[in-house]
Amino acid sequence: xxxxxxxxxxxxNYCKWFLFIIFLACFGYHAQDIWLRFNQxxxxxxxxxxxxxxxxxxxxxxxxxxxxxxxxxxEEHSVPIVSINFEFTNAGSAHEDEEKQxxxxxMTEMLSDGAGQYDAVTFRDICEEYxxxxxxxxxADEISGYLHFPKKNMNMALKMLDLVLQKxxxxxxxxxxxxxxLKTVIKMSLExxxxxxxxxxxxxxxxxxxxxxxxxxxxxxxxNIEEQDMREFMKNHLTSENIIIGVAGxxxxxxxKDILQKIFAKLPKKYSGEKMSEIDLELGGREYNVKKSSAQxxxxxxxxxxxxxxxxxxPLYIANYILGGSGLNSRxxxxxxEKEGLTxxxxxxxxxxxxxxxxQGSYSATPDNFNKARKLLLSEWNxxxxxxxxxxxxxxxxxxxxxSFNLRFASISGIASMLxxxxxxxxxxxxLEKRNDYIKAVTLQEVNAAAKKYFSITPDFVSIGIETKExx
Amino acid sequence: MSVxxxxxxxxxxxxxxxxNKIFLLSGLALFLFxxxxxxxxxxxxxxxxxxxxxxxxxxxxxxxxxEQMLWYKAGSVDEQKGKGGxxxxxxHLMFRGTKYVKDGEFNRIMEKYxxxxxxxxxxxxxxxxxxxDVSKLEVLLALEADRMENLNFDEKAFEAERKIVYEExxxxxxxxxxSPFYERLRMMxxxxxxxxxxxxxxxxxxxxxxxxxxxxxxxxxxxPNNAIxxxxxxxxxxxxxxxxxxxxxxxxxxxxxxxxxxxxxHPFYEILEMSLPDVSSVKVYERYLLxxxxxxxxxxxxxLVLSEYLGGGVTSALYKDLVVQQxxxxxxxxxxxxxxxxxxxxxxxxxxxxxxxxxxxxxxxxLREAADKAVKxxxxxRLTQIKRKMSADLVFVNDNPKDAANWxxxxxxxxxxxxxxxxxxSNLNAVxxxxxxxxxxxxxxxxxxxxxxxxxxxxxxxxxEK
Numbered sequence: 001x002x003x004x005x006x007x008x009x010x011x012x013n014y015c016k017w018f019l020f021i022i023f024l025a026c027f028g029y030h031a032q033d034i035w036l037r038f039n040q041x042x043x044x045x046x047x048x049x050x051x052x053x054x055x056x057x058x059x060x061x062x063x064x065x066x067x068x069x070x071x072x073x074x075e076e077h078s079v080p081i082v083s084i085n086f087e088f089t090n091a092g093s094a095h096e097d098e099e100k101q102x103x104x105x106x107m108t109e110m111l112s113d114g115a116g117q118y119d120a121v122t123f124r125d126i127c128e129e130y131x132x133x134x135x136x137x138x139x140a141d142e143i144s145g146y147l148h149f150p151k152k153n154m155n156m157a158l159k160m161l162d163l164v165l166q167k168x169x170x171x172x173x174x175x176x177x178x179x180x181x182l183k184t185v186i187k188m189s190l191e192x193x194x195x196x197x198x199x200x201x202x203x204x205x206x207x208x209x210x211x212x213x214x215x216x217x218x219x220x221x222x223x224n225i226e227e228q229d230m231r232e233f234m235k236n237h238l239t240s241e242n243i244i245i246g247v248a249g250x251x252x253x254x255x256x257k258d259i260l261q262k263i264f265a266k267l268p269k270k271y272s273g274e275k276m277s278e279i280d281l282e283l284g285g286r287e288y289n290v291k292k293s294s295a296q297x298x299x300x301x302x303x304x305x306x307x308x309x310x311x312x313x314x315p316l317y318i319a320n321y322i323l324g325g326s327g328l329n330s331r332x333x334x335x336x337x338e339k340e341g342l343t344x345x346x347x348x349x350x351x352x353x354x355x356x357x358x359x360q361g362s363y364s365a366t367p368d369n370f371n372k373a374r375k376l377l378l379s380e381w382n383x384x385x386x387x388x389x390x391x392x393x394x395x396x397x398x399x400x401x402x403x404s405f406n407l408r409f410a411s412i413s414g415i416a417s418m419l420x421x422x423x424x425x426x427x428x429x430x431x432l433e434k435r436n437d438y439i440k441a442v443t444l445q446e447v448n449a450a451a452k453k454y455f456s457i458t459p460d461f462v463s464i465g466i467e468t469k470e471x472x
Numbered sequence: 473m474s475v476x477x478x479x480x481x482x483x484x485x486x487x488x489x490x491x492n493k494i495f496l497l498s499g500l501a502l503f504l505f506x507x508x509x510x511x512x513x514x515x516x517x518x519x520x521x522x523x524x525x526x527x528x529x530x531x532x533x534x535x536x537x538x539e540q541m542l543w544y545k546a547g548s549v550d551e552q553k554g555k556g557g558x559x560x561x562x563x564h565l566m567f568r569g570t571k572y573v574k575d576g577e578f579n580r581i582m583e584k585y586x587x588x589x590x591x592x593x594x595x596x597x598x599x600x601x602x603x604x605d606v607s608k609l610e611v612l613l614a615l616e617a618d619r620m621e622n623l624n625f626d627e628k629a630f631e632a633e634r635k636i637v638y639e640e641x642x643x644x645x646x647x648x649x650x651s652p653f654y655e656r657l658r659m660m661x662x663x664x665x666x667x668x669x670x671x672x673x674x675x676x677x678x679x680x681x682x683x684x685x686x687x688x689x690x691x692x693x694x695x696p697n698n699a700i701x702x703x704x705x706x707x708x709x710x711x712x713x714x715x716x717x718x719x720x721x722x723x724x725x726x727x728x729x730x731x732x733x734x735x736x737x738h739p740f741y742e743i744l745e746m747s748l749p750d751v752s753s754v755k756v757y758e759r760y761l762l763x764x765x766x767x768x769x770x771x772x773x774x775x776l777v778l779s780e781y782l783g784g785g786v787t788s789a790l791y792k793d794l795v796v797q798q799x800x801x802x803x804x805x806x807x808x809x810x811x812x813x814x815x816x817x818x819x820x821x822x823x824x825x826x827x828x829x830x831x832x833x834x835x836x837x838x839l840r841e842a843a844d845k846a847v848k849x850x851x852x853x854r855l856t857q858i859k860r861k862m863s864a865d866l867v868f869v870n871d872n873p874k875d876a877a878n879w880x881x882x883x884x885x886x887x888x889x890x891x892x893x894x895x896x897x898s899n900l901n902a903v904x905x906x907x908x909x910x911x912x913x914x915x916x917x918x919x920x921x922x923x924x925x926x927x928x929x930x931x932x933x934x935x936x937e938k
Binding site: 039040041043046047050051052053054055056057059076078079080081120121124125128129130131133148150173177180181184187188190191192193194294295296298326327328329334337338339340341342343344345364365366369396399400401402403404405406407409410411412413414 | 478532533534535536537567571572573574576577579580581583584585586587588603604605606607608609610611614615618631632633634635636637638639640642643644646647648649650706711715750751752753785786787792795796799802803823825827857860861864865866867868870871872873874
């Protein structure tokens with residue numbers, strides 16, 4: 001007689017063992033997951049019980065008008081300092097005469113090389129003694145300036161700014177020094193493959209447009225610049241017609257009005273430069289390699305993008321944020337850096353200048369890793385175009401952008417330059433109140449439509465260090 | 473010099489030339505003499521938890537923000553020989569999971585709450601920092617405290633991260649044609665001392681690091697009694713202390729022993745001349761090895777004032793003489809770095825104006841002559857003016873709450889007390905003319921080197937001993 005029961009027992013024993021082994025295998029494999037399920041740090045819980053609650057930054061943006069000029073002002077009296085930030089639009093290096101490239105760089109440097117009754121050394125000595133920080137910068141589109149000072153030294157600070165704008169010395173002796181210095185700085189910058197690549201990228205993408213001018217071109221024309229060129233450029237391009245002003249810190253409306261009237265209203269009234277015409281960029285699918293040997297190959301890649309005032313802006317901003325804009329959590333960083341360790345960093349960002357908008361990205365890697373990274377990049381790029389973002393990713397992006405909002409109020413000088421940017425991009429005086437709502441209103445459909453529209457094109461790649469045979 | 477976990481993306485606008493700042497030296501020394509204080513520099517309070525964690529709270533109520541910075545007193549100098557890069561690799565792996573936080577989760581949480589975070593490793597310290605809306609502070613405390621004792625990453629994360637720091641070294645160091653010169657110059661100054669080795673480690677060292685090397689370093693140095701916690705922003709000591717105790721209070725202290733290093737204090741003089749492909753311009757460096765700040769005490773302020781007077785920017789004595797008047801240099805500067813556990817370093821940097829016909833001896837002699845003359849001519853009036861400049865913009869240090877955390881943390885981690893940080897301005901004002909002149913005299917008997925970086929040419933001449 002067959003003992004069914006014992007066979008059944010043996011069978012059920014096998015089953016038990018089998019299940020136990022399976023269980024062990026699964027548990028072992030997922031040990032950490034299971035452990036974590038019961039023991040992870042629950043941040044939501046921590047925050048809901050935390051005594052540290054949400055506070056709104058109390059600053060209000062006011063528009064101050066005087067003498068036909070206007071400025072955005074944000075009063076903040078907790079630290080006795082003031083920041084003034086200003087920008088002359090359509091006045092940057094792309095507006096230089098082709099034969100005088102480097103003019104705005106030299107001019108902005110020389111603005112603090114003495115003015116009025118003060119020679120360069122005395123001028124800077126006074127600024128340092130009074131804690132006055134006064135300087136200028138030049139971009140392709142604009143010339144920007146800043147004045148930061150302790151409140152108690154306001155009169156002296158304003159006097160120095162006024163002198164610079166009205167009576168710069170532009171002395172010959174300093175001009176030749178600045179020319180020599182600029183040439184050396186450019187040469188030093190071009191030692192670096194990253195800088196060479198940036199030059200070549202502009203040359204390739206903006207061919208035929210002033211944006212395509214390079215540092216290397218500038219080397220050839222710096223010596224053509226004369227005192228008269230700078231004076232003329234100032235007269236035509238640094239005017240009250242094309243200025244934007246942001247003021248922040250320990251200062252009142254009336255004091256701000258005073259500054260508009262006594263300093264900026266004295267600038268020439270009429271702008272007589274030319275606005276940049278928009279470039280019809282046709283980016284996509286092209287490849288350009290700069291021959292040079294370097295430890296790592298570096299690439300900059302780009303497709304056409306959109307401007308801030310375009311309806312696509314926020315959806316595209318979020319799509320890009322998810323793909324490559326959010327740092328180590330972006331899809332590209334996750335796949336290429338965090339999982340595979342192929343690069344120290346990869347990112348994509350929306351760029352905007354007066355005449356061109358792009359989605360631009362970059363990474364560098366040793367030769368073996370470079371191509372692997374590129375394959376992964378293209379596959380993520382296409383996936384974003386085809387499948388768009390997931391609901392959770394959109395939520396995470398919105399949470400991030402909303403929660404980080406207050407970070408922009410960290411410093412008075414940062415606030416002043418933000419006020420300038422708000423005017424430059426026509427965001428409106430109430431932008432700070434509305435900005436989080438703009439983010440929250442973006443839908444998944446909008447993000448995916450933007451992703452499809454912009455990421456369906458394979459980017460242009462401009463790279464250096466891939467081909468090493470011939471040195472350039 | 474320090475290396476960071478996340479890349480900072482440079483603005484593409486390369487046409488932004490800081491022509492007067494051709495030499496931007498290691499941040500903090502410059503930060504110290506360009507910025508600075510009132511009677512007490514910061515509104516700050518300190519206390520120490522029973523487990524040894526030193527906490528400093530700085531108030532700044534401008535906006536509802538807070539910066540957390542945790543400084544471990546462990547950096548590349550604490551690595552075992554041959555294990556270069558372990559402090560830095562550990563810094564990266566601190567983001568790859570703990571017993572309670574999965575790999576990837578830390579970054580996801582940071583992003584979700586809009587927290588801007590990073591970390592860096594230098595010779596003496598490793599620091600982790602986050603900047604956030606003040607409502608998120610408790611998450612910062614919970615996560616930072618957790619990874620002080622519960623670090624737990626797997627082999628896969630280890631392998632990936634080791635490749636990442638290797639790529640980081642390639643990007644920051646190997647892709648820069650001047651790097652071999654700067655690494656060599658450091659090695660010559662410090663000799664067989666960990667301060668002479670690069671923070672990143674050498675490429676072959678990085679790739680030979682093992683999982684256990686990293687965990688050993690972690691267990692040896694990461695402990696509450698070997699760390700300083702800085703919280704700066706819209707907070708008060710009273711409301712924050714219980715929260716700090718809640719998260720950091722239960723972490724057990726360890727017995728931490730840091731090795732002390734001796735340098736060759738006999739005066740020596742060497743010259744390093746190196747020519748490298750792709751380098752475009754001649755540059756001249758001079759480095760003096762001076763005693764540690766803990767030995768110099770208040771004399772560090774004499775050296776600080778001296779460096780500002782001689783070479784702190786375009787109004788300095790050397791700039792006026794060598795750049796504007798004599799037209800020997802295109803740029804010249806001096807700096808003094810004392811924020812370290814090791815020896816302090818006084819440095820001169822110069823770019824010669826005549827790049828075609830560069831005469832080494834001539835340029836070095838002019839630099840020395842100009843400095844001699846300037847120190848001889850320095851009077852009480854100019855000293856007062858220099859001190860006024862150095863104090864004038866101290867008001868700015870209370871603008872961004874991150875600056876306070878950075879400054880106080882760096883100084884405390886190098887062995888200064890909070891009191892010394894707070895009294896910075898009065899210490900500066902106590903400097904006498906004799907003090908500055910003596911400081912300059914002392915350079916003459918200090919070990920020092922000259923470094924000459926040249927384009928193309930093939931001469932490599934390693935110096936002579938005096």
